[in-house]
Amino acid sequence: MIFQQFEAKGLSHFSYAVGSKEEAEIAIIDPERDIKTYITFAAENRVKISYILETHIHADYASGARALAERTGAKLFVSAYDTNQKYAYNFPHNDIKEGEKIEIGKTVIEALHTPGHTPEHISFLVYDKERSADQPVSMLSGDFLFVGSVGRPDLLGDGDKLPLAKQLYNSIQTKLKNLPDSLEIYPGHGAGSLCGAGMSDAQHTTLGLEREANPYLQQLTEQEFTDKILGSIPHFPEYYLRMKQLNSDGAPLLESLAKTPALTPEEFAKAIGEKCIVLDVRNPLAFGGGHIDGAINIPSTDQMSFYGPVVLSYYLPIYLVVEDVSKVRDYVQALVRVGIENIQGYLQPNFNSWVNRGNDFTDLPQASVFALQDFMDIGEAISVIDVRSASEWKSGHIKGAKHIYLGDLINSSKSLPKDKEEPVFCLCGGGFRSSIASSVLMKMGYENVYNVFGGMTAWKGAGLPLTDK
Missing domain, CATH: 3.40.250.10 (Rhodanese-like domain)
Structure with missing residues (x-):
């Protein structure tokens, strides 16, 4: 059996490869937009990406499911429970319902409808027939169940959060009831994500441990649960609504967006103006010592995906100032992961070249x-x-x-x-x-x-x- 967890730092997002060595095939679950990660993994392990699965329509990052399917020819399966919902899948796909299975040799992936975080949310039970044909060995729980928490139920707005909280309670009470304590839980996010409150730093857990330690899996009435979950919801980033629509329509390929031109100081000066954003990604002390007037400082790739959407515009052109030009693609990738695509160029080779041409700059004490x-x-x-x-x-x-x-x-x-x-x-x-x-x-x-x-x-x-x- 092939099983691999991938982490997108900055988003605290996990995606997965599950498959069979004997069949040389894998499924990718909840891929991020930089699909090169999965194509490289498949090539290195000499396997074919045959299936792509989505647990739900994501709100915090741009999904790579559509792009990966188009690039590889893999069959794309998404929840069949999006009918008549506020957000639905509007690109070519195959529906999958609870109980339906995808078999890759002795590895079996079974869909389980677990609404609450979103109405259409599904989790995936993974069986390894070499160990047991009847008992799943793991669950890819998406944003249903986290280590130490569960998914927030307010993504569709205030009017839907109580009904979704009740669905989440029902999913916990009914869908987990007959699953074994030994079941390994692999969530869609870890600590740092705003898709749930109080997540642990651990990247996986077991259902037995969550039954013992997860505050939302204790003996609670529906009223106690809804009060608890609605009282602990984290800050709601406005860009989540944009991401929901982008993922509903299907995000385009990343490669076509990541070719960022280098600009000389003269070209950079001509390009920037009031209707653009200068994004300076240098460390705070370097930025403080001198930067282009009006620049926004986001000083690391790890913070780019998380804070970029809350301080940058999705509509204005963006020009980068970097310390290391070899990392330009990393910064662009971090932005494109959350749907910020209008990156027009970067200052070549660095900020010193701007200063050495006699251009104005300011400081941040x-x-x-x-x-x-x-x-x-x-x-x-x-x-x-x-x-x-x-x-x-x-x-x-x-x-x-x-x-x-x-x-x-x-x-x-x-x-x-x-x-x-x-x-x-x-x-x-x-x-x-x-x-x-x-x-x-x-x-x-x-x-x-x-x-x-x-x-x-x-x-x-x-x-x-x-x-x-």
Whole structure:
């Protein structure tokens, strides 16, 4: 039996290859948009990709299912339970219903309808006939069951979240009931994803362990369950709605989008203007030392897929400033994974070439936690904006700081200082997310923005005072 888990870092997304060595065939489950990953795996293992399976219409990343099917000629199977739903599959595919099986030699994949996260959601039970023809050895649970959590039921809006929460409860109570404790659970996401609350860092688990430790699999009434799940839903990124529609229609091939031209400083200067985005992916200290006025800083590929959709436009052309041109494709790939496709070029060879041509640039001051404390002690009118998650904020924050989650920053103009000359200090856990926030505020016209490098880690390490109120 062939079984392989793939991780897309930054999205905390897992996809899978399941198949038979003897038959030299595999199925790919929930592929990401960079289908080269699976084509390379198949070539290295001398197997054919014969089937592609989707657990549901994804909201947090662009699926590669349609593109992979077109490239390989594999049969694409998706849930048959999307009929008359708000989001349905609108591209060529085969339907699969609960109980229907795909057999690849002695490996059998059986569909199980597990609605709740979405109405059409299906999970896949995997059987290895060499071990048992009657008992599944694993479940590819998609966004139904995570390690330590379950899928959020609010993706279709407030009007549907209670009915979906009830469906999720029913799926847990009925679909898992007769499955063995030994069943290995391989989810669609891990810690860091917003598709569920409180996921573990572990990449897989067993059903028995989840029955013991997962708070949503305990002895709860339907009312207790719905209260619990609806009371723990994470922040809802607006781009999820766009991803749902993109995946409903089927995302096009990645390769046709990833050919990004190199631009000389002169070409770059001519290309950029008010109706574009300069995306600077250098580290916060390099960005702070000097950057193109109005640039947005997202300082790592791991953060690109997660924060790109909440601070970048899907419609404006994007121009990249990078430290290492060999990684341009990695940055483009991270953006395209979440449907941001309008990347028009990158500065060649680096930011120094921009400066050496005499072009204008600006800086973002990096403040230590002691400098922030000094400003606060003086009593000047300043704003301290903490862009961490709600759970991080609740665990301890600076007295007088204002909490605005990074994902909400662009739409929080009413909560921001009215005086754009007032000093604004942005902080997070260590200085990376706050650098993103600082660059966004500078682009919005705030003139005295400081990134608190080291963030709350440095604040706590210095023994400075905290509050949880």
